[in-house]
Amino acid sequence: ESNRIGTLAENLLLQVPEVKQVGRRTGRAELDEHAEGVHSSEIDVDLAPSERGRDAVLADIRSRLAVIPASINIGQPISHRLDHLLSGVRAQIALKVFGDDTDTLRSLATALQTRLAAIPGVVDLQLEKQVRIPQLQIRVDYNKVQQYGVTPASINQALETLANGASVAQVLDNNRRADVVIRLQDADRTAHGLRNLLVETHSGYIPLQQIASIEDSSGPNQIVRENSRRRIVLSANAADGADMAGVVQAIRAELAAFPLPEGYFTRLEGQFQAQEEATQLIAMLALVSLTLIFLVLYSRYQSSVLALIIMGNIPLALVGGVVALWLAGQTLSVASLVGFITLAGISTRNGILKISHYQHLVQHEGETFGIPMIVRGSLERLTPVLMTALVAAFALLPLILASGEPGKEILHPVALVIFGGLVSSTLLDTLLTPVLFYRWGEQPLNQLLSQQGANHETV
Template sequence: AKATLHGDGWLVRKLKAVDARLLHWSFDHPRPVIGLALMLVLLAGVSVPWLGRTFLPAFNEGTVTVSLILPPGTALSESNRLGTLAENQIKSVPEALSTGRRTGRAELDEHAEGVHFSEIDVDLAPSERGREVILGELRRALAVIPGAAINVGQPISHRLDHLLSGVRAEIAIKIFGDDLETLRAKAEEVRQRITTVPGLADLQIEKQVLIPQVRIHIDRGEALKYGLSLNQLSETLQAALQGKVVSQILDGQRTHDVVVRLAEEWRAESGDFGDILIDTPKGKIPLKLVAQVEETTGPNLINRDNMRRRIVVLANTQGRDVGAVVAEVQQRLAAMPLPAGYHLSYEGQFRSQQEATRLISLLAMISLAGVFLVLYSHFRSVVLSLVIMANIPMALVGSVAALWLSGQPLSVASLVGFITLTGISARNGILKISHYLHLVGQEGEPFGREMIVRGSLERLTPVLMTALVAALALVPLMLDADAAGKEILHPVAVVIFGGLISSTLLDTLVTPVVILLAGGKAMEQSLRTHGTTET
């Protein structure tokens, strides 16, 4: 009958009885309660820098992209042979269902590559083995390919890495300078210094190497004797060696360019270049009469960022977070001497993670200020607003603990979860304090222990219900963390779930104690200036 009158079932009555005993004990021991809360918040804050760091959680795309990079100048036949060998090695991994390979990319492609570069897409079967285990086995299987640099990743991840740093790897160490030979030497020194860093995989230097080239030095004096200008000679040589579009052929709705250039056997033998006939006002003459042709070596490519020459040492991570790997890499390279005018730049996911952390930290400060202004506009009390906002660091305790227990690194996704908690965790304090004000202002309850106990018990059910509903809604996102599509939402759910638990439990004791110690005058001021409107 009593349960019916009060509308409480046996479970709620039990919870309220326990809560009442805890509240009375907390009122008698305020220092241990507040001290414990402060200690937990401090421990959580101190442990945050020790969490792993990455830009975004690792994706589970169900497909792997393997980049096979051979020395520039490798013939198409050899590249095809080694590409076939790579596909056979990949198929030795149980999860590899099928492969598809692209060797080289067209010259007009956005990311043009020579035939020394192959991309192999691997379709993976569902497996109980983790993604890192499968990628590790793929790397070991491909290690037998001679002279090849291997980069193992996933399609979306590769594209994301390329957007972030211009290379298809998680970590990009860019060396800037003027002399290409010095850049290559320093890149090799970087590679040797960091090759034993734990967690580093697919370590390689951007394929900037010396390849055979033909250099043509035009003798301006001799050219003028035959009535030739440098522009005429350049156009003739370009047409002979690279080709020139002279017409088009219509084929239905399609058009085909007609390109004139030297036959393949002439272009393949640099020793014959001097015999190329050049049209002059005095008739045809061999090129060697007006130019010196020599065989030499030169770089296969020259890359620049912001008008500065650079070379890249690139790598992925395996079994360790990006932040920890880059921190150790920076430590090993800190003492490496660089010539004047040369410098290193750490880019890729590490740099993006740092930039995102700074931006999200700024947004967090703005959101905290916004929450405070909204609370103050309602309660008209700095003290009451700060008491409510004390739930935010108490939520941090559970969030950090949840990240540690789940093994999740600190990423953009988890940082978004922390910002989301600023509003969710303040809700419990709002429910309680607005009810305290209602009891004092509308029901005439005198401020003191009994009023706070009554208000806390009457708000226990809605506080637990809202926390429980939110927590249950997050459970599907927390299960099967490696499932495709959950990579971003799982860390958010882990952070919010942990924060809900700690803020709800700590708020049960801390908020009533703080209100009893410092909320009397603040509540009186709030009632006098604003009245009471229960939330």
């Protein structure tokens, strides 16, 4: 059955125009690091370049595979491994429902599945396969067991040996070994057969029905526990281009509005946890980098005012980075945050070039503080500022234009943010730094020049 469904999925995938070839692997070896039964199949799909975007191709694949009676999860092989390490589920988002009763867990998870399916950006939503299957339940009467002088443990061991089988020996065939298993015949493994099963006691053998009741019933096919609590998992992915933080926030809002019985609770895990932790770390590093930039500038100019004027370029660069992300349809990610931190150092360079040149004109070329000196210094530093900005921008163009190519998923947002920040900071800094310096820079400049003059006289 697994092979039939896998073949059907391959044929449906080959109908997608962009699919060049597919390869399927059903099950994994028991000694594999990620062992899987034959109920699970992995299909590798090779896509050809197309006019359609990646989002459209994946949406087409999902729509074609929706007719298959199976759980479908689409993603990259490495991302599946990382998701499994983070949450135990091969999906970006894992909603775990904990409780005591398996039927209640499944009903709660089914209700949550219906609510989460209405959230925009949620794809590949599926519920863990826990269904009820036919079972034989044997309930031991402890009072009768004591009368016959046997223990429930011995009865359970005998039933396990006879019903499930036990290896009693091995047969050697050259270099091959085969276990000899003893168990009941299939005809005796029914409810009627087990009732007449003879169980050894101190007074002889008696039928099992004299000390236990055997009933035909149903039960869950599997019971999964985590931290000693029963749980069921509802997994999902965020659509390509969707804001993971927004999707998670919407899921948390649904969970907050969903009442749970006493003793039941939910836990949301997945890839977004690592992203949130990385975002917090990057925010802390950003504060550290801004502090260090300020200290370096203060040590150079001996003025907090001049240091803040130079750092005024940072917000201008951030504006360009945000606009670039918006125009490209990108979301705020860890990679783009790294680009913003990089901009903090790059954008201050233009202010350093201009203010250092203003100081040079006054100190060495006889200029006095005023508009003519600021205009002259700005024009003389325009060429170096534009040259360095254009060189950096041209170097980033290959990464910006390669947005859809594999392997550029991380570098593309970084390059996009830096490119947009360079454009905005270079253009806006042409006006902002001279105006700020004219308004607040005269007194700090005079103090800096007098201090440097005093130092030269001392030397």
